[in-house]
Amino acid sequence: MADPSDSPSSPVDPGARPHRRAHTTARDLERYSGLFAERTRVMRSSAMRDLMEITARPEVISLAGGLPDTSTFPPESFAAQMTRIAHESAAEALQYGPTEGFAETKECIREVMAAEGMDPDPDDVIVTTGGQQAIDLVAKTLVDPGDVVIAEAPTYPGAVPVFCSYQAETVQVGVDADGMVIGELERVLDRLAGEGRRPKFIYTVPSFQNPSGVTMSAERRRRLVDLARARELLVVEDNPYGLLRYEGRPVDPLYKLDGGDYVLYLGTFSKILSPGIRLGWLCAPPPVMEKVVLGKQAADLCTSTLTQYFVREYFGEGSWREYVDDLCGIYRERRDAMVESLERFFPDGTTWSRPEGGLFCWATLPSYIDTTDLLAKALRENVAFVPGAAAYVDGRGGSDMRLNFSASPPEEIREGIKRIGNVIAEQVALYESITSEHRIPGPSADPAAPGREAEEAGGTSLVIPFRREGR
Amino acid sequence: MRVAVLKGGRGLERQVSLRSGARVEDALAALGHEVVAIDVGAELVATLQAERPEIAFVALHGSGGEDGTVQELLEILRIPYTGPGVRACVRAFDKVGAKADLRAAGVPTPDWAAFNALAFRELGAAETLPEIEANLGFPLVIKPAAGGSSLGVRFAASAAEVPEALVGAFSYDDRVLLERHVEGRELAISLINGIALPAVEALPLEADRFNYEARYEIGRTEYVSPADLGAAEGPILDAALRTWDVLGFDGFCRVDLILAPDGPQVLEANAIPGLTDTSLLPMAAEAAGLGFERLVERLVELALERVPAGAAS
Numbered sequence: 001m002a003d004p005s006d007s008p009s010s011p012v013d014p015g016a017r018p019h020r021r022a023h024t025t026a027r028d029l030e031r032y033s034g035l036f037a038e039r040t041r042v043m044r045s046s047a048m049r050d051l052m053e054i055t056a057r058p059e060v061i062s063l064a065g066g067l068p069d070t071s072t073f074p075p076e077s078f079a080a081q082m083t084r085i086a087h088e089s090a091a092e093a094l095q096y097g098p099t100e101g102f103a104e105t106k107e108c109i110r111e112v113m114a115a116e117g118m119d120p121d122p123d124d125v126i127v128t129t130g131g132q133q134a135i136d137l138v139a140k141t142l143v144d145p146g147d148v149v150i151a152e153a154p155t156y157p158g159a160v161p162v163f164c165s166y167q168a169e170t171v172q173v174g175v176d177a178d179g180m181v182i183g184e185l186e187r188v189l190d191r192l193a194g195e196g197r198r199p200k201f202i203y204t205v206p207s208f209q210n211p212s213g214v215t216m217s218a219e220r221r222r223r224l225v226d227l228a229r230a231r232e233l234l235v236v237e238d239n240p241y242g243l244l245r246y247e248g249r250p251v252d253p254l255y256k257l258d259g260g261d262y263v264l265y266l267g268t269f270s271k272i273l274s275p276g277i278r279l280g281w282l283c284a285p286p287p288v289m290e291k292v293v294l295g296k297q298a299a300d301l302c303t304s305t306l307t308q309y310f311v312r313e314y315f316g317e318g319s320w321r322e323y324v325d326d327l328c329g330i331y332r333e334r335r336d337a338m339v340e341s342l343e344r345f346f347p348d349g350t351t352w353s354r355p356e357g358g359l360f361c362w363a364t365l366p367s368y369i370d371t372t373d374l375l376a377k378a379l380r381e382n383v384a385f386v387p388g389a390a391a392y393v394d395g396r397g398g399s400d401m402r403l404n405f406s407a408s409p410p411e412e413i414r415e416g417i418k419r420i421g422n423v424i425a426e427q428v429a430l431y432e433s434i435t436s437e438h439r440i441p442g443p444s445a446d447p448a449a450p451g452r453e454a455e456e457a458g459g460t461s462l463v464i465p466f467r468r469e470g471r
Numbered sequence: 472m473r474v475a476v477l478k479g480g481r482g483l484e485r486q487v488s489l490r491s492g493a494r495v496e497d498a499l500a501a502l503g504h505e506v507v508a509i510d511v512g513a514e515l516v517a518t519l520q521a522e523r524p525e526i527a528f529v530a531l532h533g534s535g536g537e538d539g540t541v542q543e544l545l546e547i548l549r550i551p552y553t554g555p556g557v558r559a560c561v562r563a564f565d566k567v568g569a570k571a572d573l574r575a576a577g578v579p580t581p582d583w584a585a586f587n588a589l590a591f592r593e594l595g596a597a598e599t600l601p602e603i604e605a606n607l608g609f610p611l612v613i614k615p616a617a618g619g620s621s622l623g624v625r626f627a628a629s630a631a632e633v634p635e636a637l638v639g640a641f642s643y644d645d646r647v648l649l650e651r652h653v654e655g656r657e658l659a660i661s662l663i664n665g666i667a668l669p670a671v672e673a674l675p676l677e678a679d680r681f682n683y684e685a686r687y688e689i690g691r692t693e694y695v696s697p698a699d700l701g702a703a704e705g706p707i708l709d710a711a712l713r714t715w716d717v718l719g720f721d722g723f724c725r726v727d728l729i730l731a732p733d734g735p736q737v738l739e740a741n742a743i744p745g746l747t748d749t750s751l752l753p754m755a756a757e758a759a760g761l762g763f764e765r766l767v768e769r770l771v772e773l774a775l776e777r778v779p780a781g782a783a784s
Contacts, residue, residue, distance in 0.1 A: 054485055368635040373623060373642035376483055427638050433591040434634040436598070 039145075039167050055384035061416035063338075064384040066210065066359060067407040068271050072330060073323070081313040089309065097305040099297050101127025101281070105308045108315040109281050112267065115321070116242050118256045120265070120283045126292055127303045131240055131268035131280035135159055137299070138201065138236055138264060138282065139166045141291045148192060148199040152180050154362070154391030154400065156210045156238065159203060163393075170393045171199070177353075179216025180204055182223045189231065201234040201264070206254060208241040208358025211391045211402035215356060218251050225254055228262040234288075238266040243324050245357035246332035260285060269311060271359070272324050277307035331359070337410035338403060338417060345421030347428055352403075359406040362388075364399060369427050371401045377427070383419040472504050474771065475524035475550075477531055477541060479510035483622055483643070484533035491746035492530040498767040499528065511536065519548055526774055527552040528767075529743060533618055537743045538564035553774045554722045560742045562718045566648055567616045569718060573737055576717045578710055580737045581651040581729075582607055585616060588641050604630050607651040613637055615644035626652065650738075655731035658698060660711035661744065661752040663723045663766075664773055667708050668755035669697030694751070697758045700730070707735045714740050722773050725752050 055062045085093050100106075106122045113120055128134040135158075143149060145167035151159060153172030163170045173188055174181045185202070192199060204224070206216035216224070228235045237254040255265040260283060268280035284292055296302075314320065338361055342352050352363040365371065371387040378384060388400025401420075405413055476499065478492025479485050492508065499506045507522045509515065511531060519527070527550050531541060539560035545552045555563070563569050567585040574580055584603045590596035604611065613636040614624040623643035625636035633649075640647040657673040672695040700707055711726040714737050718724075725744035728735045744752040756766040 054481070054483065057481065368638055370635070370639050370642075373639040376622065377642040379483070427642070430588055430591060430641055431634055431638050433595075434597045434600070434637055436595065 039165055052384070052386070054379055057382075060379065060382045060384050061408065061412050061419070062384045063403045063405070063408065063413070063416050063420075064386045065404050065407050067404070068275060068327070068359070069330060069406055070274055070276065072326060073274065077314075077317070081310055081317075084313055085306070085309045093306050093309040095305060097302045097308060099126075099293055099302050101125070101303055102305075102308050102312070104312045105279075106281075108311050109267065111315060111320075112243070112269075112272065113255075113265075113283075116239075116250065116253050116256070118253060118265070120255075120260060124260060124283050124285065124289060126282050126284075126289060126296060127308065128280045128282055128296065129300060129303050130270060130275070130278040131238065131266050132158060132162075133296075133299065134266040134268075134280050134282040135162050135203075135236075135238065137292050137295050138266075138284075139163060139168065140295045140299075141288060142200045142234070143168045148197055150185065150188065150199045150202040151393075152204055152209065152212075154211050154388060154397055155203065156205055157386065157390040157402075159238075160390070160393055163203075168200070172392060172394065172396075175209065175212055175214055177214060179206055179209070179214055179220050180224065182220050182227065185224070186227065189227075189233075199233065201236045202228070203236045203238065204254075205238045205240070207239055207251065208244065208355050208360075210241070210358065211360050211386065211388070212362040213353040213355030213358055213360045214362075215248075215251060221251065221254055221257055225257045225263065228258065233262065235263045236266065237263050240266075240268045240271050241358040243272055244328055244331060244359070246328055246335055248356040255283065264288065272327070273311070273314065273320070277310060278304060279307050279311060328357075331357075331406050334405040334408065334410055334413055335361075337413045338405040341414045341417035341421075342403075345418045347421065347425045349428060350424060359404055361403045361405065363401050363403060364388075365401070365424055366428060366431070367399045368431050369424065370398050372398070374401075374423060374427065378420055378423050381419045381423055383416045383423075385420060472771075473507065473523070473525045474499050474504045475507045475509050475519065475522060475527045477509050477511050477515075477527055477529050477536065479512075480531050480533070480535050481512060482531075482533040482535055483618065487745055487747060488530055488532045488536065490748070491532065491750070494746055494748065494763070495528055495530050495767055498764045499771075501764055502768055504771075511541065515541070516544060516548070519545075519550060524550060526550065526771060528771065528774075529554050530746060532743055532745065534564075537741070538617065551774045551777065553770045555720045555724060555742045556722075556777070559718050559720045559724070563720070563724065563740045563742045564617055566614070566739050567646065569740060570648075572717050573714060576713060578713045578717060578737055579734060581612075581653050583648055583650040585646060585648045587646045589645075591637075600633060601630070603649055604633065607649060610652045611636075612648075612650040612652050613640050614648050614650065615640045616646035616648050617644045653729045653731050653736050655729040655736075656698075658700075658707065658728045658730055658735070659725055659744075659751040659755070660707065660728065661723065661725045661755040662711060662715050662720070663756070663769060664721070665712070665715055667711055668752075668761075669758040670700055670704075670707065671696040671751045671755050671758070672698035673751075694754060696751075696754045703730055703735065710735045710737050721777060723752070723770060 052064060055064045103122065105127050106125045109125055110120065110122065128137065139162050143166040147168050149163050149168040149170050151170050151172050152175045155172060171188055173185045206221060208215055224235060235254055239253055242253060254263045265283040266280065269277060270280065282292060335355065339354050342361065342363065346363065349366045350363055352361050355361060372389060375384065375387055386402040388397030388402065391397050408416065476492050476496050478488050480488055496506050496508055507524055509518055527545050529536060529541060529552050531537060535541060537560060539557040542552060542557045542560050546557060562572065570580045570583055586596050609627065609629055611627045611633065612624065613627055623640045625639050627633045627636045637647060659671045661668045674693040674695065707728060707730065710728060714726045715724065718740055725741045727738045729738060744750060746753055753763050753766060
């Protein structure tokens, strides 16, 4: 798996240990692949993922990750909490826990949700192994092969393999500066209804979306909740970044607007405390929760007891909001550095989002530049980003890129954006020299021309909020 | 014997190389050798000097490992190594040069034109594109002159798609190749010490072309090994063996060909073909009754037999 942390530090691989696959032959492969479940056919590895692994090289400025900056968490506080756990409750902390999670963890979760105006019933909450497991459990509970799931275009790249592995047909609905385009969603729902199909749920990251950085407006949130109610559809609200707001007024979560009838809510401690503790949660109405609990039991029995104890201790200190405020200060500066650098170094013909919070900017390049290819070139300049295609299930996003600003200090962000800008400018100049006036420009030279657009099913628009400043 | 396995590196094919290397390490260990696994980087020379292997197994792919660079260093350090020598690596890695050599020697290879980015930027090469397109026809294959694993390879169905495909290919290399697309069966002939192994045929399962994903993912491409070549066997082996001679290979290599109705066409030759679970050379060896361990053993023997090139004498 593409784990950025597993880059070897020593040139001599201590693992001259035997690998397990000493005697794989073509026959073995055939035997294994004959056993693979149907769903593995849609589980893809990709050139992009292999390229992403190179981004772990220490000399690479990686704007590719989605990592929060955990270096700001005070080690002495971490040590004190773990010591206290070891002294006061070692046996319990090392034991299994309830599948739903400890009541104390749920209290911490309620505190976090209260900070955004929500007040869930503890019985509606299950503690999960990261927010990622919550997505998996929802899909496991609701999706049969061939079922339709609606997601945003672009959507959280980590959700794509989950939906694929349950063999969902993911239909993506465009996003603009105000989030998911509800009018388009209605058209998609009508079209599906005409085919006698009903989506199992609508998956959305309404605040500071990963990857686009966009926040759904209050008006659209209202419309989405009303629509879900009217059509009796489930909405899955994934809100990892809601508290990481650097400017502007908070917007009510869908869960708050809906009261938890049609909106399932996914939260996580990853971005406000630590992704390493793998602690997230899901809020769902009792009938759904009953099945989710069974699914969770099958998956891993319970979420780590040790890290739940850690969160309990940490919240007991009562300063978690201050830590989030500190993070917001750090990330705001980094966001500013990224947006300023984009304005300065990205060439004409490129656009990008200016997020009010979260971890990501999203940039769109001229349509003739494929960002997966561009990543290969960028890696030679020791800088990395995530190609936009990862956020789509249908081959779109080829000219987009996701840029992370939370994991790098401002100087690195400036240098990284400068290098990417240079690489783009080179490709733009090259394209222009190839399509000189003697040549008929390709369809992709003009974004309004057919070609790429023709592939976009259902006339789904790819509109991301784009701000061109000063050019 | 103390064998250093050189793998990984900093190139785009790092992951493939790590997979090749891991598999080779297992085989070497099973053969009773002492394995020193080296992830190739800035400390390569220092590590080799400190570890003092008796031989290096080069399991690197792409630039640095397959283009003669590492081989040159090993020559200077007087460490015998597997696979082709510097000269063949250099010649095979440059697809344009290799095609020119093959054509000059009468080995069939699809028509092509090649440019560097400078030709477009400063010499107005774009004006020649209509003529090239007319000569080569559509669809047109556009690929970086260097590199492997199908990275950056694009098909242009019409003139309108050419600029975008060129920009894509130029992301991987400063030089690109426009090549006539030849319809036919996709074959790989692996050679060890100048002897051809049974042909392997690739049948991509999906309609997608023989791309990166299809190459390295189990179950994405179906292989026939040995492939039934019928009457075409003679010309195919002839093309592969002549490619070996023309590019000056020793050790081993893999020649990729298309078998068109009017005979085989050599697409490229790989100095260090993949040795992963899904790679073609090990598959061919197996079809010849040579299991992976024996294959690795044989490659080591060949490396030890080779008289070092002039550089180290």
